[in-house]
Amino acid sequence: MEPGSIxxxxxxxxxxxxxxxxxxxxxxxxxxxxxxxGEEAPAEACLRSVRxxxxxxxxxxxxxxxxxxxxxxxxxxxxxxxxxxxxxxxCGTVFPIAVLVLGxxxxxxxxxx
Numbered sequence: 001m002e003p004g005s006i007x008x009x010x011x012x013x014x015x016x017x018x019x020x021x022x023x024x025x026x027x028x029x030x031x032x033x034x035x036x037x038g039e040e041a042p043a044e045a046c047l048r049s050v051r052x053x054x055x056x057x058x059x060x061x062x063x064x065x066x067x068x069x070x071x072x073x074x075x076x077x078x079x080x081x082x083x084x085x086x087x088x089x090x091c092g093t094v095f096p097i098a099v100l101v102l103g104x105x106x107x108x109x110x111x112x113x
Contacts, residue, residue, distance in 0.1 A: 005076045012072025019065030027058030035060075035104045048111045056107045060100050067096050 026033040033054050034041040047053050071092020075085040 001076075008072060009076055012069060012075075016065045016069035016072070019068060020062050023058040023061030023063075023065060025058075026061060027055050029054050033057055035100075035107075042112060046113050048113060053107060053111045056111070057104070060103045060107075064096050064100055067092055 030050070032041040032044055032047055032050050035057055042053075044050055071088055075088045075092075079085055079088070
């Protein structure tokens with residue numbers, strides 16, 4: 001394995017672990033969590049279930065971390081073509097953001113009073 005591939009795996013692994021850690025932290029939190037970095041978390045009184053809200057958001061972040069890990073791993077081991085690697089990494093990191101946002105809005109509809 002070439003050094004660039006090892007660096008790619010290490011960076012992808014660190015990013016994925018960070019995202020998964022965010023998800024686990026949100027799932028374990030007893031107070032409502034915020035999804036966006038600049039967003040205020042809703043008050044407990046405004047939610048149907050704090051645990052459901054936090055678990056839903058935590059699962060979104062854990063899923064995103066797993067997708068990032070899979071895309072980096074596939075990019076390193078599946079293809080040697082730099083264009084395909086770039087497309088795979090782009091699709092594995094950028095496209096799931098739309099799913100995260102959609103999931104967040106679905107959780108708003110489900111749990112926000």
